[in-house]
Amino acid sequence: MLHVGQPAPDFTLKTTDGTTFRLSEQRGRAVVLYFYPKDDTPGCTAQACSFRDQYQDFQDLGAEVVGISSDSEASHQKFTQKHRLPFPLLADEGGRVRKLYEVPRALLGILPGRVTFVIDQEGIVQYIFNSLNRATDHVSEAKQVLTTLQRA
Template identity: 60%
Template sequence: MAIKVGDEAPDFTFTLKNGSPASLKSLRQQRKAVVLYFYPKDDTPGCTAQACSFRDSYEAFSDAGAEVIGVSSDDSQSHDSFASKHRLPFSLVSDADGSLRKRYGVPRSFLGLMPGRVTYVIDRDGIVQHVFDSQLQATRHISEALDVLKRLSIS
């Protein structure tokens, strides 16, 4: 069952870029919004463009009080290499068994062969405020998320 706008985001634990443990709940306690994006695979053209677009807009996300977290099934070694190669300032989470993808209900695309590309904007109370699902518009995920964060900061 897919997580939708208005749902409470399922909690999960992960390791921050600096190596310390974190969870969605701990970020909520810090009053941070979260932009959680699921992507198919490290170092593929669309995923690299998406990650680099998040990197290039990272200051805007930080200024909006949001933490960016990327998730794919790649292992942590692949994530470390990908993040280093492209100077990614945000955390990448390994979901090798697909359990986090399943908890969020991220669909597979292209005849069920490829993991989907979905971005969730989660507010400071842990409620999903926006879901953007597009395999082919990888860089649009960034503008969609920033627009929602700006709207949330006004209200």
């Protein structure tokens, strides 16, 4: 997996509204990039809704939240609408970006892993949190890291 201090690999993927998201275009603001297993599963829904409920906090910290899974754009659109998610979900069909970020599989290699990367304004990975089971902890961990970075 990537390490803290490394540049975050650039990528381009489609968003839920059909626009294109390119990581390098986010320079100048922090990005919380979270990889999750699947739309509308209990853990992934709890995680997305926790990011939703604290989204303004992330905005106030100068960060954008972005979710990535291998689900299709149509699946992401339904998930976004159902849970009123204010941030983009990116369709990584085929798992190219997941591989680029070296996100490991979980549960004996059966499930796609759940990993969150906090990327600073310069595009450098500042924090990595890897936990399949502690879905909502990804939100609190990322917020804490951003708060610390903002103070520095």
